[in-house]
Amino acid sequence: MSVDGAAPGVEASGPYYRLRVARVIEETHDSKSIVLDVPSELTDRFSYHAGQFLTFRVEVDGHRLVRCYSLASAPGLDPAHKVTVKRVVDGRASNWMNDQVREGGELEVMPPNGHFCLRDRATPIVLFGGGSGITPVISILKTALEKTSRPIKLVYANRDDRSIIFKDELSALLAKYPERLEIVHRLDDVHGFVDAARVVAEVGSGTDADFYICGPGPFMDVVEAGLATLGVAGDQIFIERFESHESSAEEAGPVDTSAGNRVTISLDGKQTEIELGEGETILAAARRVGLEPPFACEEAYCGCCMAKVVEGDVEMLMNDGGIDQRQIDQGWVLTCQGIAKGKVSIEYPD
Ligand SMILES: Cc1cc2nc3c(=O)[nH]c(=O)nc-3n(C[C@H](O)[C@H](O)[C@H](O)COP(=O)(O)OP(=O)(O)OC[C@H]3O[C@@H](n4cnc5c(N)ncnc54)[C@H](O)[C@@H]3O)c2cc1C
Numbered sequence: 001m002s003v004d005g006a007a008p009g010v011e012a013s014g015p016y017y018r019l020r021v022a023r024v025i026e027e028t029h030d031s032k033s034i035v036l037d038v039p040s041e042l043t044d045r046f047s048y049h050a051g052q053f054l055t056f057r058v059e060v061d062g063h064r065l066v067r068c069y070s071l072a073s074a075p076g077l078d079p080a081h082k083v084t085v086k087r088v089v090d091g092r093a094s095n096w097m098n099d100q101v102r103e104g105g106e107l108e109v110m111p112p113n114g115h116f117c118l119r120d121r122a123t124p125i126v127l128f129g130g131g132s133g134i135t136p137v138i139s140i141l142k143t144a145l146e147k148t149s150r151p152i153k154l155v156y157a158n159r160d161d162r163s164i165i166f167k168d169e170l171s172a173l174l175a176k177y178p179e180r181l182e183i184v185h186r187l188d189d190v191h192g193f194v195d196a197a198r199v200v201a202e203v204g205s206g207t208d209a210d211f212y213i214c215g216p217g218p219f220m221d222v223v224e225a226g227l228a229t230l231g232v233a234g235d236q237i238f239i240e241r242f243e244s245h246e247s248s249a250e251e252a253g254p255v256d257t258s259a260g261n262r263v264t265i266s267l268d269g270k271q272t273e274i275e276l277g278e279g280e281t282i283l284a285a286a287r288r289v290g291l292e293p294p295f296a297c298e299e300a301y302c303g304c305c306m307a308k309v310v311e312g313d314v315e316m317l318m319n320d321g322g323i324d325q326r327q328i329d330q331g332w333v334l335t336c337q338g339i340a341k342g343k344v345s346i347e348y349p350d
Contacts, residue, residue: 065294
């Protein structure tokens with residue numbers, strides 16, 4: 001797991017830093033927390049807001065994989081950065097993180113990112129967490145309890161009792177804040193799946209609140225449906241999606257390459273030249289021809305798909321925080337937003 005060569009905290013490859021694993025905590029039968037040691041010279045670079053995530057690059061069976069994991073720790077309240085990884089059936093990175101990461105090892109990590117953060121308001125907060133979706137939610141929960149006086153309700157869905165991550169920590173918070181905090185556990189094997197009617201019942205007349213949702217796709221869909229039934233305005237609803245969008249590569253139709261834009265992509269030691277379609281992003285083109293570059297959100301906020309421009313001009317359609325000015329100045333772009341102007345050459349980090 002460890003990366004040879006540089007000391008921890010030294011910028012590894014492009015946007016990644018090597019951080020030491022301070023501790024590994026067994027949370028449930030299928031999830032572990034990884035506590036990271038952020039050296040003092042990186043304190044500013046790794047400062048974060050409750051609800052943000054870290055992007056990790058790991059090597060599994062010879063393949064480089066880039067994955068985001070939300071910080072379950074709360075900034076200023078918990079002593080160290082902590083992420084919690086739940087195994088996904090046949091999932092490459094999640095199982096590797098659970099099986100291979102050891103105390104004292106090193107991981108390649110990008111600084112914190114993301115917009116799923118606590119909004120500054122005085123209204124109550126309603127949190128919906130499903131499975132591993134509890135990670136950013138508990139960070140927001142702890143922060144809101146400590147730093148605001150807002151009433152908070154958490155509806156937390158899990159398959160069964162043994163799958164409840166942070167069960168003891170949540171019980172302790174309940175004991176500390178009995179007047180302001182309400183926690184509803186929903187277990188699939190006891191209560192059945194959460195549906196829109198259950199969401200309506202849990203929220204009741206309390207619609208003047210901010211709603212934070214994170215969990216499996218179908219769970220988030222029913223929560224959104226329930227909130228829509230209650231007439232909750234979209235600007236009161238905040239959602240973090242863990243799963244990538246459907247493959248845009250498979251959805252792509254015929255490509256018009258008459259504009260003459262071309263990209264040469266260096267990925268995993270191999271160079272591939274591709275003719276780009278009109279308005280086609282570099283990421284989409286790479287995937288269209290069968291390459292497997294790293295990506296996750298495809299919405300310019302996670303930073304997973306970052307690559308360096310070594311020749312030519314690449315324009316980004318947007319940047320929703322996935323890349324910072326310093327990285328842009330160094331020549332990095334988000335390939336999910338990158339449009340080549342003429343002939344360009346880009347390199348994914350080694
Ligand atoms: C912003 C963000 C924050 C995240 N935070 C966390 C976190 O705190 N804890 C955590 O455990 N995960 C989190 N994830 C999900 C994580 O990044 C990976 O997607 C997940 O660990 C699966 O990766 P994998 O390599 O194991 O699976 P892969 O090998 O990529 O996928 C294997 C199979 O599982 C499916 N799959 C992929 N992702 C998921 C998923 N999340 N749930 C169910 N099926 C899936 C795929 O379609 C595929 O069929 C987060 C994702 C994002 C975008």
